[in-house]
Amino acid sequence: MTEFNQPISGNDLARFSGPNSFMRLPQAERLDGLDVAVLGVPMDIGTSWRPGTRFGPKQIRAESAMIRPYNMATGAAPFDSLQVADIGDLAINTFSLADSLRIIRDSYDGLLAAGVIPVAMGGDHSITLPILRAVAARHGPVALVHVDAHADVNDTMFGERETHGTVFRRAQEEGLIQPDKTYQVGLRGTGYTAEDFTEAQGWGFQQFPAHELWFKSLAPLGAEIPRDIGDRPVYVSYDIDSLDPAYAPGTGTPEIGGLTTPQALELIRALRGVNIVGCDLVEVSPPYDPSGNTALTAANLLYELICVLPGVKHR
Secondary structure (H helix, E strand, C coil): CCCCCCCCCCCCCCCCCCCCCHHHCCECCCCCCCCEEEEEECCCCCCCCCCCHHHHHHHHHHHHHHCCCCCCCCCECHHHCCCEEEEEECCCCCCCHHHHHHHHHHHHHHHHHCCCEEEEEECCHHHHHHHHHHHHHHHCCEEEEEECCCCCCCCCECCECCCCCCHHHHHHHCCCEEEEEEEEECCCCCCCCCHHHHHHHHHCCEEECHHHCCCCCCHHHHHHHHHHHCCCEEEEEEEHHHECCCCCCCECCCCCCCECHHHHHHHHHCCCCCEEEEEEEECECHHHCCCCHHHHHHHHHHHHHHHCCCCCCEC
8 A cells, every 4th residue: 555745744843944845745855656746946147136046945935834734625635645855855957048058958858757747946936937848848738727917928028039038939939738628717917018918819719818807716717717617638827917906916026907816716726627738837036025924825725736736636
């Protein structure tokens, strides 16, 4: 009978001690036998405004010590049916964005070849492009659930084609995602022209601006997305700035009028049953939130994503 890794209980070891792994799960140096690999990508050299996301993985891990293994709302017990471990941080090149993106792609090729589902803690949003390159190489073009204040479909930023604001234009151009199965939720703020928001619709992206979601439950939208996706492989990319700064001030490009944490939970929980082949949570910048609340929220959303991965049992 398989013995599954479990987080260290706060009743066995005080939460302010123990390993600095996600939820104090076992740390692993090998992928053998793992179903899910949690990893950090501590990089912020792709950002255009406030830095600090290089500290995101460390702070998310620290705040995750509060989370218990059983989901009271949904009945999910992910660590009773999936072998999950924290495999540490990727050794990015902090002096080179191009080399860092290469390192991420190469690392993900290995992760996916081992058959694990990678769950990444960013880092800025530029990490998602090399991840999608690796995912598409293994699974073909994937459906995409992208929760974010920004569409991230710029052509260039300061002449650069690979940044945190160009990710999903590159992904569309390179055929990494299925445009008509791409869902962008929480978009808002200001732009340079109307095309900042409308051009991607012409590619087939389905966009759900935040102002159309104010004061509404996201359960109906969350239910519609899985019906539309069907059994296709899907990647989930969750930018913490999709939340209103009242909930998540510790981020590089905050925009007012965002989603609430209950809406975030509704949306993620509705993804139960879809064929998630990987996910990330990005843009947590701890220096802008001394309370740690942004990282605490991010840790809980990552746990919720793990709760809807394929194979999770519910009690």
